[in-house]
Amino acid sequence: GAVVSQHPSRVICKSGTSVKIECRSLDFQATTMFWYRQFPKQSLMLMATSNEGSKATYEQGVEKDKFLINHASLTLSTLTVTSAHPEDSSFYICSASPANIQYFGAGTRLSVL
């Protein structure tokens, strides 16, 4: 299957700092990528749809100024958690789809101290 690479796998930061997470499609081009958030032993919650060359589409209740998404190329989308706070600590997962099958990154565990 297709490969989606996510980096970093884990990040620890101080409250108030910003953190950038990268999502790359390694062997296909993705005009659309998705960003999810997963709480421990819970389901994945879609945060936003990242669209190459245009603005991301955010789900209801997700602060777009808090979670900045940039999809500057057909193989890279980035999620920046701005002014992170402890409540932003979570597991963030991206996915991309060469067809109507989504392939997932390994996820990024963010811990905000």
Place this chain on the structure above:
Amino acid sequence: AQRVTQPEKLLSVFKGAPVELKCNYSYSGSPELFWYVQYSRQRLQLLLRHISRESIKGFTADLNKGETSFHLKKPFAQEEDSAMYYCALSDAGGTSYGKLTFGQGTILTVHP
């Protein structure tokens, strides 16, 4: 609004026993249904999708539009099947193409 419900958060069976993970959905359009699996310390990966009608690792799932269900079944569970299973729905023909709505997940434990 689309919704996926997995009524069982935990499911335990013994090796060799049949297993069924339930999934019900609500959606007004033409959905595509998927089962994703997440093994311990691994990424989420596709197990099967309803339109392919494949059997993967012995698992099958049939879309029942009348009952709006897409239950996952395996006649003889194996220990290596222990994992978290997610049922997911995609809007196949709408404007949110590819966007997935996940169920809450079922943790399957297969005991030796």
